[in-house]
Amino acid sequence: MQLDPKLLDIIVCPACHASLFAQGEELVCSGCGYAYPVRDDIPVLLVDEARKPA
Template sequence: MNIDSKLLEIIVCPECRSTLEPQGEELVCTSCGLAYPVRDDIPVLLVDEARRPQ
């Protein structure tokens, strides 16, 4: 995954507004745990597309 660090500083979880951390090919919310996919280095920040924590 190749996402600009400045972009990672400003994007937040659309569900709870907490920070997101890169983990593999996903951005994972530090609060609610939703994991958003990253496709072609573009974060897909749609709650309907996110993987729920198990």
């Protein structure tokens, strides 16, 4: 996954507005724990597409 570090500085979780961090092929929320997929280097920040925390 090749995301610009500046992008990670400005995008937030759409569910709780906490910061996101890259983990594998996902962006994981530091607040609620939702994991958003990254497809073709494009973050898919849709709550319906997110993997819920265990």
